Amino acid sequence: MDTQGLPVTETTQKAAEDAAQRFYASDRACQALGMKLVEAGPGRSCVTMLVRADMANGHGFCHGGVIFALADSAFAFASISHGQPTVAAGAMIDFISPARVGEHLTATAQEQWRGARTGLYDIVVTRSDHTVVAYFRGRSHAVNLTPKASPA
Amino acid sequence: MDTQGLPVTETTQKAAEDAAQRFYASDRACQALGMKLVEAGPGRSCVTMLVRADMANGHGFCHGGVIFALADSAFAFASISHGQPTVAAGAMIDFISPARVGEHLTATAQEQWRGARTGLYDIVVTRSDHTVVAYFRGRSHAVNLTPKASPA
Amino acid sequence: MDTQGLPVTETTQKAAEDAAQRFYASDRACQALGMKLVEAGPGRSCVTMLVRADMANGHGFCHGGVIFALADSAFAFASISHGQPTVAAGAMIDFISPARVGEHLTATAQEQWRGARTGLYDIVVTRSDHTVVAYFRGRSHAVNLTPKASPA
Amino acid sequence: MDTQGLPVTETTQKAAEDAAQRFYASDRACQALGMKLVEAGPGRSCVTMLVRADMANGHGFCHGGVIFALADSAFAFASISHGQPTVAAGAMIDFISPARVGEHLTATAQEQWRGARTGLYDIVVTRSDHTVVAYFRGRSHAVNLTPKASPA
Numbered sequence: 001m002d003t004q005g006l007p008v009t010e011t012t013q014k015a016a017e018d019a020a021q022r023f024y025a026s027d028r029a030c031q032a033l034g035m036k037l038v039e040a041g042p043g044r045s046c047v048t049m050l051v052r053a054d055m056a057n058g059h060g061f062c063h064g065g066v067i068f069a070l071a072d073s074a075f076a077f078a079s080i081s082h083g084q085p086t087v088a089a090g091a092m093i094d095f096i097s098p099a100r101v102g103e104h105l106t107a108t109a110q111e112q113w114r115g116a117r118t119g120l121y122d123i124v125v126t127r128s129d130h131t132v133v134a135y136f137r138g139r140s141h142a143v144n145l146t147p148k149a150s151p152a
Numbered sequence: 153m154d155t156q157g158l159p160v161t162e163t164t165q166k167a168a169e170d171a172a173q174r175f176y177a178s179d180r181a182c183q184a185l186g187m188k189l190v191e192a193g194p195g196r197s198c199v200t201m202l203v204r205a206d207m208a209n210g211h212g213f214c215h216g217g218v219i220f221a222l223a224d225s226a227f228a229f230a231s232i233s234h235g236q237p238t239v240a241a242g243a244m245i246d247f248i249s250p251a252r253v254g255e256h257l258t259a260t261a262q263e264q265w266r267g268a269r270t271g272l273y274d275i276v277v278t279r280s281d282h283t284v285v286a287y288f289r290g291r292s293h294a295v296n297l298t299p300k301a302s303p304a
Numbered sequence: 305m306d307t308q309g310l311p312v313t314e315t316t317q318k319a320a321e322d323a324a325q326r327f328y329a330s331d332r333a334c335q336a337l338g339m340k341l342v343e344a345g346p347g348r349s350c351v352t353m354l355v356r357a358d359m360a361n362g363h364g365f366c367h368g369g370v371i372f373a374l375a376d377s378a379f380a381f382a383s384i385s386h387g388q389p390t391v392a393a394g395a396m397i398d399f400i401s402p403a404r405v406g407e408h409l410t411a412t413a414q415e416q417w418r419g420a421r422t423g424l425y426d427i428v429v430t431r432s433d434h435t436v437v438a439y440f441r442g443r444s445h446a447v448n449l450t451p452k453a454s455p456a
Numbered sequence: 457m458d459t460q461g462l463p464v465t466e467t468t469q470k471a472a473e474d475a476a477q478r479f480y481a482s483d484r485a486c487q488a489l490g491m492k493l494v495e496a497g498p499g500r501s502c503v504t505m506l507v508r509a510d511m512a513n514g515h516g517f518c519h520g521g522v523i524f525a526l527a528d529s530a531f532a533f534a535s536i537s538h539g540q541p542t543v544a545a546g547a548m549i550d551f552i553s554p555a556r557v558g559e560h561l562t563a564t565a566q567e568q569w570r571g572a573r574t575g576l577y578d579i580v581v582t583r584s585d586h587t588v589v590a591y592f593r594g595r596s597h598a599v600n601l602t603p604k605a606s607p608a
Contacts, residue, residue, distance in 0.1 A: 022210070023210035024210070025210075026210040026212075027208070027209045027210040027215070028205060028206050028207070028208045028209075029206065029207050029208060029209055029214075029215035029217065029218055030209070030215070031206075032206040032207070033217075053180060054180050054181065054183075054184040055180070055181050055184070056179070056180045056181060057179045057180075057181055057182070057228065058174075058175035058176070058177075058178040058179040058228070058232075059237070059239065060178075061239075062181075063179070063181035063182075063221060063224070063225075064220075064221075064224045064228075064240045064243070065181065065185075065217060065218070065220050065221020065222070065223075065224040065225065066181055066217070066221065068216075068217050068220040068221065068224070068243075069215060069216075069217020069218065069220065069221065070217070071217075072215070072216045072217040072220070073215075073217065076209065076210070076216075080210075085211070087211065087213075087247070087250070088216045088247055089246070089247060089422075089443075090244065090245060090246040090247060090394075090443065091216070091220075091244070091245055092242065092243070092244040092245075092396065092548050092593070093242055093243055093244075094241070094242040094576055094593075094595065095239070095240055095241060095242060096569055096571070096576070098239070112591060113552055113588055113591070115552070118393075120550055120552070120591055122578075132569055135568060135569070135576055135593075137548070137550075137591075137593060139393075139394065139550060241574075241595075242546075242595065244396050244441070244548065246424055246441075246443065248417055248419070248424075264439060265400055265436055265439070267400070270545075272398055272400070272439055274426075284417055287416060287417070287424055287441075289396070289398075289439075289441060291398060291545075291546065326514075327514035328514070329514075330514040330516075331512070331513045331514040331519070332509060332510050332511070332512045332513075333510065333511050333512060333513055333518075333519035333521065333522055334513070334519075335510075336510040336511070337521075357484060358484050358485065358487075358488040359484070359485050359488070360483070360484045360485060361483045361484075361485055361486070361532065362478075362479035362480070362481075362482040362483040362532070362536075363541070363543065364482075365543075366485075367483070367485035367486075367525060367528070367529075368524075368525075368528045368532075368544045368547070369485065369489075369521060369522070369524050369525020369526070369527075369528040369529065370485055370521070370525065372520075372521050372524040372525065372528070372547075373519060373520075373521020373522060373524065373525065374521070375521075376519070376520045376521040376524070377519075377521065380513065380514070380520075384514075389515070391515065391517075391551070391554070392520045392551055393550070393551060394548065394549060394550040394551060395520070395524075395548070395549055396546065396547070396548040396549075397546060397547055397548075398545070398546040399543070399544055399545060399546060402543070
């Protein structure tokens with residue numbers, strides 16, 4: 001069952017996967033950061049990323065913005081999984097432990113609640129040994145978007 | 153005067169600029185994202201970035217993670233300006249309006265409060281016409297870091 | 305000028321004061337906690353409260369929920385000042401220093417941004433010597449409410 | 457097992473209950489707001505409250521500050537359950553649906569992560585039919601407090 005108490009069927013699962021894959025395929029930032037969409041379903045997703053040397057900040061750790069970007073992408077795939085275009089209204093991130101260059105990070109997104117126009121999603125970013133890098137909570141907002149085919 | 157009521161002198165201004173410049177020079181993620189450190193002072197900084205095509209998300213707008221990364225960098229430069237190494241403990245971002253490919257964004261960071269080990273910083277991300285893209289609030293934590301010269 | 309670039313006139317100032325006073329007069333929680341509405345204007349307000357003995361938590365300091373309630377009230381008065389009913393969608397608070405029983409606290413709210421349906425407000429809670437107790441940031445959402453005259 | 461991978465034994469369970477009960481007994485704000493500590497364990501707690509008429513805001517719904525106070529109390533009982541004094545460093549709340557006078561609210565706190573000095577806790581506030589009123593996330597900070605026996 002999803003967070004609105006609706007059953008997850010083969011149809012809704014397939015629709016969620018398709019919506020996430022389409023969004024991922026057109027998301028150039030995700031590609032540039034080497035993110036991979038591992039799986040998606042109604043209100044959930046899983047995205048991975050290798051921390052590259054060009055993602056390090058001045059301390060030699062993965063830049064917080066890159067960790068946020070990974071979590072934010074998982075958030076996006078989970079929130080658009082119901083077929084309605086959504087954008088992030090806002091998000092909060094708590095950094096638990098620094099990630100190092102060479103580490104493989106995984107962001108797992110789970111919908112907590114969804115209403116008519118807004119939703120709340122919790123994302124956890126972990127490394128391979130399952131220790132936590134960051135906790136992220138995002139609020140989505142449904143929109144009527146006409147994506148620009150060729151932005152200026 | 154800074155947020156601890158101390159006067160900003162030529163010395164503290166110079167030290168803040170030097171600390172920010174050193175951190176910026178060693179921050180590979182900032183370089184890769186094309187960020188420029190425009191200015192820095194005790195508890196403040198200004199960073200700019202051009203939204204490139206490879207920063208767009210599936211809606212064709214600048215990926216929220218990239219906007220966060222810009223604000224987070226301004227936050228970092230402002231918080232390390234007092235000479236003590238700091239890391240981000242957490243942050244909250246509110247997205248106000250989407251940024252488009254080709255737009256020049258500016259993140260302006262201002263310290264609101266600083267204690268012995270923690271600090272609070274407000275960052276505003278604007279575009280060229282001064283309209284707001286996002287509001288960001290970050291909490292810093294002072295650390296004893298030995299940056300890894302050659303991270304694994 | 306307010307955050308939408310509109311001039312603050314005697315009319316909008318008077319309307320904001322009236323809206324805040326009406327809301328305050330019907331807000332039983334504010335009364336029960338001894339809050340006083342000191343002033344209000346378009347997108348801003350100021351509310352004070354004495355920390356009573358029955359507001360102390362187990363550490364003997366003012367309960368964080370009571371400090372939040374003070375900031376949240378200032379937020380409400382500022383956000384309803386434009387004549388449109390609003391509710392809090394969410395808020396974040398950073399506690400800077402504990403408040404003690406007997407201290408007079410002041411919450412000052414300032415609108416940062418306002419769109420068609422949502423707004424962002426920053427509230428600072430200080431004590432008499434102007435030192436900061438907490439920083440609060442709230443997001444409002446405009447609603448069509450029919451307040452219940454006699455809630456169940 | 458708790459969030460640090462330690463087993464929950466009769467001893468740690470008893471210690472957590474005792475710590476929460478002691479804190480609750482000395483928390484005058486909790487008493488004044490009619491909160492009841494239903495249960496507590498290592499890193500978790502459950503607190504209930506009836507929404508009284510004197511907790512209503514100007515819309516006739518439960519004041520957001522009172523809902524926050526309930527969640528914040530559950531947060532406090534969960535975070536002090538390990539025997540170390542802690543305070544709230546900050547918190548974020550998302551209001552999902554308004555609570556009405558006469559409703560019984562329950563706040564359930566669960567530790568997500570705990571380090572040497574800080575911890576992260578998720579609290580959900582629900583009404584009797586299990587629908588959600590608010591989601592709360594709090595960061596705790598361990599302190600060395602000498603509670604004032606007779607605060608000024």
